[in-house]
Amino acid sequence: MAVRIVTDSIADLPARIVEELGITVVPLIISFEGREYRDGVDLSAAELYERLKTSPAMPKTSIPPPSAFLQAYEKLASETGEILVITLSSRLSGTYEAARQCGAALRNRARIEVLDSRTATLAEGFVVLKAARAARAGASLSQVIQAAREAIPRTALLASFDTLKYLQRGGRIGAAKVLLGSLLQINPLITLRDGLVAPAGRVRSRAKALSALLEFAQGFASIEELAVGHGACLEEAEALVERLGAVFPKERILLSNTTPVIGAHTGPGLLLLTVLGDRKEN
Amino acid sequence: MNPMTSLGGHDFKLLLAAAIRRLELNAAQLDAWNVFPVPDGDTGANMLQSMRAAVQEAEKAGDDIAETAQALARGALRGARGNSGVILSQFWQGLAQGLAGKKTATSSDLSRAFRRARDLAYAAVSRPVEGTILTVMHDLANAAADCASRLKDLRAFLGRLVRAARASVASTPKLLAVLRGAGVVDSGAQGLLVILEGALGYLRRGSASPRYRGPGASRREPRVPRLPAGTPGRAPYGYCTEFLLSGTELDLEKIRMALEPLGDSLVIAGGSLLARVHIHSPDPEAVFAAAGAFGAVEERLARNMDQDRRELSGGACALLAVADGPGFLRLFESLGAVPAGKTAWRRAAVRLARRAAGSRLIVLPNSAEIMPLAERLRGELDGRLAVVPTRTIPQGIAAAMAFDPRLGLKANLGRMGRAAGQVRTIEIRSGGADGVFIGSLDGERVAEGPAVRRVLELSLQRLSLPEADVATIYYRSPPEAETADSLLRSHYPRIRVERYAGGHPVFELIVSIE
Numbered sequence: 037m038a039v040r041i042v043t044d045s046i047a048d049l050p051a052r053i054v055e056e057l058g059i060t061v062v063p064l065i066i067s068f069e070g071r072e073y074r075d076g077v078d079l080s081a082a083e084l085y086e087r088l089k090t091s092p093a094m095p096k097t098s099i100p101p102p103s104a105f106l107q108a109y110e111k112l113a114s115e116t117g118e119i120l121v122i123t124l125s126s127r128l129s130g131t132y133e134a135a136r137q138c139g140a141a142l143r144n145r146a147r148i149e150v151l152d153s154r155t156a157t158l159a160e161g162f163v164v165l166k167a168a169r170a171a172r173a174g175a176s177l178s179q180v181i182q183a184a185r186e187a188i189p190r191t192a193l194l195a196s197f198d199t200l201k202y203l204q205r206g207g208r209i210g211a212a213k214v215l216l217g218s219l220l221q222i223n224p225l226i227t228l229r230d231g232l233v234a235p236a237g238r239v240r241s242r243a244k245a246l247s248a249l250l251e252f253a254q255g256f257a258s259i260e261e262l263a264v265g266h267g268a269c270l271e272e273a274e275a276l277v278e279r280l281g282a283v284f285p286k287e288r289i290l291l292s293n294t295t296p297v298i299g300a301h302t303g304p305g306l307l308l309l310t311v312l313g314d315r316k317e318n
Numbered sequence: 319m320n321p322m323t324s325l326g327g328h329d330f331k332l333l334l335a336a337a338i339r340r341l342e343l344n345a346a347q348l349d350a351w352n353v354f355p356v357p358d359g360d361t362g363a364n365m366l367q368s369m370r371a372a373v374q375e376a377e378k379a380g381d382d383i384a385e386t387a388q389a390l391a392r393g394a395l396r397g398a399r400g401n402s403g404v405i406l407s408q409f410w411q412g413l414a415q416g417l418a419g420k421k422t423a424t425s426s427d428l429s430r431a432f433r434r435a436r437d438l439a440y441a442a443v444s445r446p447v448e449g450t451i452l453t454v455m456h457d458l459a460n461a462a463a464d465c466a467s468r469l470k471d472l473r474a475f476l477g478r479l480v481r482a483a484r485a486s487v488a489s490t491p492k493l494l495a496v497l498r499g500a501g502v503v504d505s506g507a508q509g510l511l512v513i514l515e516g517a518l519g520y521l522r523r524g525s526a527s528p529r530y531r532g533p534g535a536s537r538r539e540p541r542v543p544r545l546p547a548g549t550p551g552r553a554p555y556g557y558c559t560e561f562l563l564s565g566t567e568l569d570l571e572k573i574r575m576a577l578e579p580l581g582d583s584l585v586i587a588g589g590s591l592l593a594r595v596h597i598h599s600p601d602p603e604a605v606f607a608a609a610g611a612f613g614a615v616e617e618r619l620a621r622n623m624d625q626d627r628r629e630l631s632g633g634a635c636a637l638l639a640v641a642d643g644p645g646f647l648r649l650f651e652s653l654g655a656v657p658a659g660k661t662a663w664r665r666a667a668v669r670l671a672r673r674a675a676g677s678r679l680i681v682l683p684n685s686a687e688i689m690p691l692a693e694r695l696r697g698e699l700d701g702r703l704a705v706v707p708t709r710t711i712p713q714g715i716a717a718a719m720a721f722d723p724r725l726g727l728k729a730n731l732g733r734m735g736r737a738a739g740q741v742r743t744i745e746i747r748s749g750g751a752d753g754v755f756i757g758s759l760d761g762e763r764v765a766e767g768p769a770v771r772r773v774l775e776l777s778l779q780r781l782s783l784p785e786a787d788v789a790t791i792y793y794r795s796p797p798e799a800e801t802a803d804s805l806l807r808s809h810y811p812r813i814r815v816e817r818y819a820g821g822h823p824v825f826e827l828i829v830s831i832e
Binding site (some may be wrong): 147237259 | 391404818
């Protein structure tokens with residue numbers, strides 16, 4: 037009985053990989069114009085952005101209903117005795133706590149361990165990927181956990197935002213609030229540090245932001261996985277992928293139009309680079 | 319009314335139904351007060367939905383209180399919505415465990431159950447925060463333990479608990495700065511109070527209340543509680559200490575016993591391979607050492623809770639920018655630098671360099687004239703000060719934008735120097751009484767002419783930069799800015815031009831091109 041992997045929709049893994057590795061994805065919830073949608077299931081980010089253009093309403097996001105975790109665990113418990121759940125940073129969302137409580141509730145059905153990835157988006161996705169591959173190779177639960185935990189410090193993320201208003205309104209701006217209130221127009225650069233949103237710099241133009249993302253990738257001695265996420269700016273994302281071809285095989289770069297829950301917190305114009313790899317010394 | 323000394327499952331269901339009705343009346347208000355952890359205005363809706371699911375399940379149970387409480391807990395987790403819903407579900411889970419095996423419950427039984435409920439709720443979050451629903455659960459359990467043996471009548475007992483919960487809710491803004499700032503009490507805490515008030519209302523009115531049949535519409539206006547003044551504060555908390563413990567067969571109970579004496583608000587959550595530990599302790603190192611006996615202690619964090627509001631200060635580096643003109647002073651300040659004029663900077667630098675124990679001061683001279691003075695001061699202060707050699711204000715602005723107070727000196731000097739080097743500067747000033755204007759490029763005199771426009775044109779020719787993203791015009795008078803704007807756009811058709819009132823005392827116009 038192989039270990040099975042559960043994650044949340046914020047890991048933003050492409051359906052193809054989710055299916056291939058038998059990963060179970062529990063979606064967060066996005067509420068918009070009086071309706072609730074499962075993140076990435078009932079609503080795509082592209083649709084959300086399209087509707088945000090004309091709607092005065094603001095989307096709201098919430099943790100998956102615990103029943104969704106319970107159902108996922110119950111289903112897997114009938115196939116395996118060991119489950120590893122990997123969630124987005126517990127400092128950004130209560131998803132981790134919900135996953136854990138549900139795990140405790142079913143502790144007599146299966147051995148369920150919950151790991152806080154301390155990151156989000158495809159950086160979380162890479163942690164999930166490493167765990168799922170280890171599980172697929174027949175590793176034990178503790179080996180799978182080990183693989184996931186070793187991956188966490190090797191993930192890195194840098195994002196260029198058009199505006200910080202979504203991040204601020206969603207209450208997750210954290211230390212990046214120092215980038216607010218600039219008297220000149222800036223393109224803020226954002227990262228996650230200790231599981232929280234943190235400032236990573238400010239540049240004066242989109243072109244410089246793109247260069248900063250490229251330089252960020254060049255700062256790695258070796259890259260195992262690379263992904264570009266975007267919020268309704270496919271052309272720029274494709275251009276970035278093209279330039280990243282200099283440091284990593286283009287055809288292996290994952291390109292994602294983020295999930296609606298991520299999009300609701302970043303707004304359109306997001307360009308996000310995530311890396312699994314090892315940094316150069318210094 | 320006769321004293322009521324025990325509560326059975328039947329009454330418990332009616333009491334829960336009354337609690338939901340009260341929650342329905344107050345849900346909108348709870349939504350409005352929702353500022354923590356994320357101000358997304360859904361605490362009331364989430365608590366209501368979670369409680370409805372829980373009570374619907376409880377309604378199906380038999381009339382033992384144990385059975386009813388167990389059904390309540392089961393429904394609560396399955397139907398939980400949002401963070402408050404998850405915490406509440408664990409509270410009911412604890413209550414059910416505390417009441418296991420009982421047909422009816424006395425005040426002493428309930429007191430024990432509330433203690434268990436509190437413990438499980440704290441364990442539901444790996445980083446408990448005071449000033450929230452958890453604080454009310456904590457105070458509720460304490461109040462119950464204090465009065466259970468005296469107050470056998472459940473109306474008096476629950477009345478006492480409601481008073482304690484009210485005081486506890488009122489204390490939440492003292493414990494949580496974000497509530498204080500918003501002028502509200504914690505919405506989840508208030509939600510639990512509303513539930514208790516509904517329950518008390520039922521006990522006082524008697525069994526005339528209807529059972530819960532599903533969501534009902536509320537007609538009454540929600541009651542708006544006010545913030546009472548003068549609630550007591552608490553002793554210092556010490557360090558909020560957290561870490562991840564990993565091992566092969568973690569015995570959480572043994573770990574709990576080892577860590578308990580080292581602090582309070584201890585939470586150990588996890589399984590036998592991974593556990594997340596949280597404790598408020600005066601000595602985090604002692605906690606890490608004690609935990610180390612059980613497994614690998616990783617992801618260590620120790621945050622001084624008594625200094626939380628100072629967390630943004632105290633970086634590794636401080637920045638001083640020399641500039642004149644009110645707009646420039648404001649601009650540098652907005653970028654995290656201490657701005658100082660050409661006459662005041664030296665004293666400010668000496669003061670900052672001496673004060674910044676353990677951290678380093680970086681100075682941006684921002685003119686060719688100040689640069690050697692700043693270098694000399696560096697020598698005088700024995701290297702407690704570093705200089706990024708910016709010759710113009712735009713170079714200084716670019717350097718300040720790249721400044722990161724958390725980074726060390728070397729990293730900052732590198733990135734600031736690079737950023738400064740990517741900006742080109744044209745400065746235009748009046749050449750004296752004869753109506754001549756002088757243009758400089760990166761501090762070197764390159765052009766002169768009878769009009770600002772002409773001098774800018776000549777300077778741009780000397781710049782000979784084929785392409786540019788952004789130009790910023792720092793002006794003294796708006797017409798000059800207008801002129802420069804159109805000239806720059808004709809020179810670089812795709813450029814973004816921004817104008818800013820710098821108000822420099824000498825330069826008519828400063829233009830940065832990058």
